[in-house]
Amino acid sequence: MMERTWLASYPQGVPSEIDVNAYPSLVALMEESFSKYAERVAYSFMGTDITFAQTDRLSQAFAAYLQSLGLTRGDRVAVMLPNVSQYPLVVAGILRAGYVVVNVNPLYTARELEHQLKDSGARAIIIVENFATALEKCIAATSVKHVVLCAMGDQLGWFKGMLVNYVVRQVKKMVPAFYLPTAVRFNTAIASGMQLSLKKPDIRPDEVAVLQYTGGTTGLAKGAVLLHRNVIANVLQSEAWNAPAMNKLAADVQPVGVCALPLYHIFAFTIGMMLALRTGGKQVLIPNPRDIPATLKELSRHTVHIFPAVNTLFNALVNHADFHTVNWSQLKICVGGGTAVQSAVAKKWFEETGCPICEGYGLSETSPSVTCNPVTSTEYTGSIGLPLPNTDVKLLDDDGNLAAAGQPGEIAIKGPQVMAGYWQRPDETARVMTPDGYFKTGDVGTIDARGFVRIVDRKKDMILVSGFNVYPNELEEVVAQMPGVMECACVGIADARSGEAVRLVIVKKDPNLTEAEVRDYCRENLTGYKQPKQIEFRQELPKTPVGKILRRELRDK
Secondary structure, three states: OOOOHHHHHOOOOOOOOOOOOOOOOHHHHHHHHHHHOOOOEEEEEOOEEEEHHHHHHHHHHHHHHHHHOOOOOOOEEEEEOOOOOHHHHHHHHHHHHOOEEEEOOOOOOHHHHHHHHHHHOOOEEEEEHHHHHHHHHHHHHOOOOEEEEEOOOOOOOHHHHHHHHHHHHHHOOOOOOOOOOOOEEHHHHHHHHHOOOOOOOOOOOOOEEEEEEEOOOOOOOEEEEEEHHHHHHHHHHHHHHHHHHHOOOOOOOOOEEEEOOOOOOHHHHHHHHHHHHHHOOEEEEOOOOOOHHHHHHHHOOOEOOEEEEOHHHHHHHHOOOOHHHOEOOOOOEEEEOOOOOOHHHHHHHHHHHOOOEEEEEEOHHHOOEEEEOOOOOOOOOOOOEEEOOOOEEEEEOOOOOEOOOOOOEEEEEEOOOOOOEEOOOHHHHHHHEOOOOOEEEEEEEEEOOOOOEEEEEEOOOOEEEOOEEEOHHHHHHHHHOOOOEEEEEEEEEEEOOOEEEEEEEEEEOOOOOOHHHHHHHHHHHOOHHHOOOEEEEEOOOOEOOOOOEOHHHHHOO
16 A cells, blocks of 8 residues: 555545445435435425425335336346436435446437446336437337336426426427337326335445446446445545535535536536435536526525536636626535636636635546545645545556656556446456556546646547547447448547547548538437537548557647
């Protein structure tokens, strides 16, 4: 184990270790909070509040309903929902029933969804009706036998819910026609579960809680296996890290957090939802943060204390004319993750709110948080901060040995938040785990004398679009199947709005192939953030003598 030089840089009150055995399972953590904070509001969605007690009652009913389907202990249940009030109820229900949550991006195409459902072996899925058409196209090829359909207005009360659903379906035309004849509506499932009793399983720390899918260098998404103890540890690590700022809140004030990052992403799942459950906080659910006016309008109804976000969202909000309709004066913590926070954005945010953006770093494989800048910071450092309690970070050279002092190396992580491995992929697990238990991230960084970590490069060719991982191999494999394409390559290019964007370079097989045809094909087969911003046609691609495409030369264009 490395000497933890960073401990000397910890703010006062942050421990070097947390008790990773505080709870036997996430269910124990949630049920403690359901009881302790029963009367508090847990979630606010479209002007409707749900208390901890209601979350307890509804999630227990949903858990009982799932058990009635004949699922067996440890079965995987897919959740394909945006930030709606059903999401936390569904996740709590799946875990309380003894099953495994499989988070799915609601914007996935049928091709992407089919791979994840088949790979995880999911036997049930909870999906919002807006995206049910993608499921219809692929369900026959998967092991999914049970479908629960959610609508945006399900939990908003009879009249308001009916009105919202009418607008979504009939006015905004956001629900394409679909045919899933055996699907059960969410409210029907809840009503059914209310008549049943939950058989409480005895869940242990080493049981699987979540399969969190992350792109792979092979082009296929892999499921990071997160155990109950992994997520619990990261919740408690993050709580300890936030304490110097959160302790400034009066004892009778409930912490209020903004949940604008998608809950199916591990950042919002752990640092938003699960951490708020542990601390008795209220989460303001934002279903579409790209709608900046609507987001600010919703936030103006609350006094906000905690705001995890990505650089692009901080930037869009602080530059909007309605920014100061929100009371930012009580902000205690802003965490920037997913992608690098730009210094200009951090500077303007601090000037406008008085609360610094503390940049952190993590991965799906680490539940996710690994490092974070101290919440007592007042200026942008450009670093990703210090390793969290119980976390060891070291830098490795290309041979897997410790990098020479002062030299960059691949960031490797050891801690209770590190995944158990990749789902049913021992080959990929062995490739990223060292014999002494460190996870190799593929990111190259440095560690200074005070323990602050900086990222200087990526070993992988991964492209980071607004905090989402885009893997060139996957895009190339999809585009190469298009009639008219001889070969292709894609690289990341700098983009002022999303940090990076995708440039796709194609050598034509059919000389009549057009950019419009390529864009239509990509829209059909790739979710939004994976689609190319630039498309270029060339006579040939730059290659090594053995025929490997030189992506570096395409980037350097």
